Amino acid sequence: MTSPPTSPTETIVFATAPRGPRAWGYFALLAAAPVAAAAYAAWLSIYAYTHYGPVAAWYRPRPYWLLAIVLAAVSLLLALQARWRRQTHLRMGPTGFTLRLAPRPPVSLLWRDVVGIETRFSRSIFGHMHGVIVLHLRDGSRLRLDGRFPNLPGLARRLQRHLYADQLPALRRRWAAGQPLDFGILQIDRHGLTVRQRAFPWHSIARIEMRGGRLVIELNSGKPLILSLRRLRNPDILLWWLHDEAKR
Structure with missing residues (x-):
């Protein structure tokens, strides 16, 4: 996927997803699984018909036709998930950011629209980092950045630098005024x-x-x-x- 154009002061963080040759291999594997099951079911139908008659040709391959349908549905869902992850990204600029959590439409906000950031991280028994970043917006809603993005702790630090730089002047004014x-x-x-x-x-x-x-x-x-x-x-x-x- 072609990266959107950026200015020298913008940073784009893409979600983790297969790209390039890995993406083609991933989608080929997803397509091969139901095709292989359907091909075996078709061969079994022909074999059963020629050796045992039409009744056997109807009943014997049915589990494999069902397996092909299930694999096709799972492959379709995984392909859609991979496509959406390839479109998911966070674009950060000096005055605000644009968040695209596909298949939802992108959301563009100014840094001053965010009143707080919450981080929840934990490490699994295998050493993998899991967590979520929650952005609290001024209107009371929330935006969640989950494991689709790589290196969540590093991403949280980037967001904090932007948010704190935008909030510090207002905090200093309130503090100086005794509020x-x-x-x-x-x-x-x-x-x-x-x-x-x-x-x-x-x-x-x-x-x-x-x-x-x-x-x-x-x-x-x-x-x-x-x-x-x-x-x-x-x-x-x-x-x-x-x-x-x-x-x-």
């Missing part, structure tokens, strides 16, 4: 942080860190607060802000 910054169920300001309407001043907090898919807030006294990262908006920028930006 709280909203990270989902957690908000922070110059006096401390608030979790589910419960306020904790900065002097009562010993440490904040990510641990095992959770945000752990250790207090100087009492049990630590443990928040699921799924309940937070942009936990990465939250930690970066606390360790770097808030010290300015």
Whole structure:
């Protein structure tokens, strides 16, 4: 498939899919399976008719005709899936991005239309990385980037660089004006942080860190607060802000 034209400042990430000679080999294999089953069923029909009569020619090859139909349906679905994956891509530019999750039509948005990014990654027992990137949009909807895209952690870092660069000026203005910054169920300001309407001043907090898919807030006294990262908006920028930006 020909890549869409890009400007020097644009980046295109294609979904993982067979391309070039591998694609032709993949589609040939998908076509060969039902054809082979149908050819064997046809040969068996002729053989049974010439040796045992029309009744045997009707009944004996029926399982293989059924197998050919099932293989044809599965091959068609796999071919459509491969075709859609070849069309799936993410185009990132300096002001926004276009996401095509075929067979859906492409969606074009500005970076400021995205209010948060959520990452969920896990590694299988075979060492393969699985996960999903969820983009939270300003209108309340979500966009999901799943395993169709290669190197999801690297893609998440690219998206975060774009999103944080677009959000930092607004966050700095709110912080300078003394307004709280909203990270989902957690908000922070110059006096401390608030979790589910419960306020904790900065002097009562010993440490904040990510641990095992959770945000752990250790207090100087009492049990630590443990928040699921799924309940937070942009936990990465939250930690970066606390360790770097808030010290300015």
